[in-house]
Amino acid sequence: MKIAVFSAKRYDRDFLSAANAAQQHQLQFFEVALAPESATLAEGHEAVCVFVNDVVDAAMLEALKRGGTKLVCLRCTGFNNVDLAAAAKLGIKVVRVVDYSPYSVAEHAVALLLAINRSIHRAYNRTRDSNFSLDGLMGFDFHGKTAAVIGTGKIGRVFAKIMRGFGCNVIGYDKYPSPEFEALGAHYAEPGEIGASADIISLHCPLTPETYHIVNAESLSRLKRGALLVNTSRGGLVDAEAAIQALKSGQLGGLALDVYEQEAELFFRDLSSTIVTDDVLQRLMAFPNVIVTGHQAFFTREAISTICETTLQSASEFAEGKPLSNEIKLP
Ligand code: NAD
16 A cells, blocks of 8 residues: 655654565655645555644645545554544544553653652753752652552553552542552542642643643642643643743742643754744743653654554555554544
């Protein structure tokens, strides 16, 4: 099957090409994102393969349909960037990679938390400059503290398990509670209790209209003062301007972001020789107690291999007329 791969970085080419040895699809790689101006590149391809910031809205789906595309393969779990209703109406199937490595994302969330709590980013810079002073680097023990997980799905549960290993009391909130979360020795709590008792909060729910800006001025004001927040899920969960105010007042003790609401224009590219005009992100990065990574939580060898293999398996299922194991259906 002819597949147009958008937002293709070197690692996408390498891992998709390796996975394709077993599948024999015709892959055409495009470094550009799928956007109105690049949509014609998809013409004649039965499938497009896209990533987190490629916008696959109704207009794009119509353009893809005109060009002969029948399948959209997401190389990711979240599908907030796809208009599923429009796809269903046009008869375009959408597949994603549901289960690649929850460990990759959960471990990155923990890495960010440890770094922000113990100021590893600052210590790294200091010691390189022969500054061995400890002033301002004091953190707190995770042991005995309360860690909250918002969204106790695959990634949230791995995160919970790791935090249990630290000796944390783990609480969580999910629209659809699961016994597997409670089996970890964690328990569910209402948002009010989470705000009042959590020292650490990690976001692992999808971005939906319901979860958009779930972290906002009001919810931040209900947090335990000095709590640490980590978001490895989707940028739109956090109102970044409200987070800036909470950091300024000390209400938020630290913030670690792997995702950012306006990341589409910034992440996955080297902008080091340009002027970044996003004042909100620049303000965030000016805080000593904020760490930003550029949507890299998924970025492990194991995760990328599985993402690429699953994506091409889905394409093969489609080409062979088989049921699609990873199809995203309208709720
Ligand atoms: P999952 O579907 O296994 O878990 C999501 C959980 O969120 C589910 O338990 C669901 O019931 C819950 N949920 C849904 N709506 C909710 C709401 N309104 N409030 C609270 N909980 C709600 O998904 P997952 O594999 O654990 O992935 C979670 C998210 O992580 C994805 O949606 C994606 O946005 C993000 N992600 C980020 C990266 C990265 O590299 N940064 C990589 C993979 C996934």
